[in-house]
Amino acid sequence: MQADEVTKRRGRHKQDNASEARTVALPVDAHRLIPNYRNGDRRVEAGRDLFSIGFDGKAIFNLLDGWVAIYTLLEDGRRQIVQFALPGAVLGVRSSRSAPATVGAQALTDVVVSVIPTPVLTSHSRADPDITVRLARSLAHDCNLAFDHLTSIGRRSARERVAHLLLELFTRYRAQWPGHRSEEMVLPLTQEQIGDATGLTFVHVNRVLSALRKEGIVQFHYRRLRIIDPDRLIEVAGVDPEIAMAWLERQPWG
Amino acid sequence: MQADEVTKRRGRHKQDNASEARTVALPVDAHRLIPNYRNGDRRVEAGRDLFSIGFDGKAIFNLLDGWVAIYTLLEDGRRQIVQFALPGAVLGVRSSRSAPATVGAQALTDVVVSVIPTPVLTSHSRADPDITVRLARSLAHDCNLAFDHLTSIGRRSARERVAHLLLELFTRYRAQWPGHRSEEMVLPLTQEQIGDATGLTFVHVNRVLSALRKEGIVQFHYRRLRIIDPDRLIEVAGVDPEIAMAWLERQPWG
DNA sequence: CGCTGAGTTGAAACATGTCAACCGGTGTGG
């Protein structure tokens, strides 16, 4: 099984750096919010935070390569992943200049990010108003994704939730790397992170995944996701097949 | 008590039109995204949709007065309220021009809304780039609210969830109508709608509310919410008291 | 005057969480 190959090659329990994925990715520049601004480019290694809860620096983050999880924490340590960001996403936008971030952003793979100080953003948008429009579009997209997740967590069963999440991540991945037409991908998540995103415990996520595997719908082992039966996955996820198809067309915003 | 007056006057189980709230509201113009554009002003009566799922008209909606619920539906009728919008909110913004709305917007009270056709929006923003900035800010705010709800639904118990929702709505209400310094307000929701927002059944919402009432924390009866013990509510909601205070300072964005 | 919509309550069913033991692989320190 290929999962084990990968595992052996680069260490099963170290964070993958997803260089494999990167080789087929669109060039980093394609995802820039501000076309020629490269001064803020920064590399963040897997597992580190791009920014943490409470961050109040005057900058936003434009993800150029890699996967990032946006999360919140409760005092007692409960954690919720509210969004998975892909290249092109704009992170750390706060609604008021002064308010500190209520979410953190953790790199799931090694990541390339453009850090854009607020003054740079405002000066560039004066010259190119399209920047703000793109920013708004990206925010609208994030909102819609968040609304999707809300319905999922609020109204779907555990089984539906994880099916829905896998389907979403798979289609977003495909939209990003259109070359990849196979039903297999590197999904740099642990079962615990899937639980944090779906509002479940990792134990229960495990049971659901085992069931889906036994039923021949999907396999997910050690960061490798394989869609065996896309139609049944769509059905279990409870998505209108037409909408599921539309997902494959979506703009690669975040 | 005013609730009963209102109740008697206009029928207890008919949708309130919240004219009472409106009398102390800031003038409608204060909430306009485009300062002097009044052509799109429209009135929508309680219970009707401003727009429904699948709406693909080329316009966005700027809520000027009243309460609106943004919701999604699953095929089998399960419903999730993903957001409550207050005056100032900008609704129906889609990330791609062509994509139909995946959410609907239902008026919870009689509502005044400015319908802004996309061409109007774009032409005005060319003249006044601030419009797009305000739009982006509003979207960022909606995102943050959605993230809050996500953590609530994903990681909190039923009790915490409804406490959190009541607290949120109360603080947002206060931010809107700063005159109202009492711990009482008209909250134009049924227990079923609270359930749809928190991912619970109305039966369970009822039990939770009864418990909170018996413990002398809040009362919620027939659209009148009364915070008896704010501190314990904050505690039950599991919000950092400092953050709860900060909420009272927040911009009145939606 | 019966109907409807919102709310209330109880008993039983069920989905998910909790706790605990265990596996296999990897990296680390002796």
Next chain:
DNA sequence: CCACACCGGTTGACATGTTTCAACTCAGCG
């Protein structure tokens, strides 16, 4: 080079929170 700890995953038995189903209240309305 081995022993060990650690991390992610797997499984079972049991506990519990929430849902489901059902019956019943109350007020207003046609």
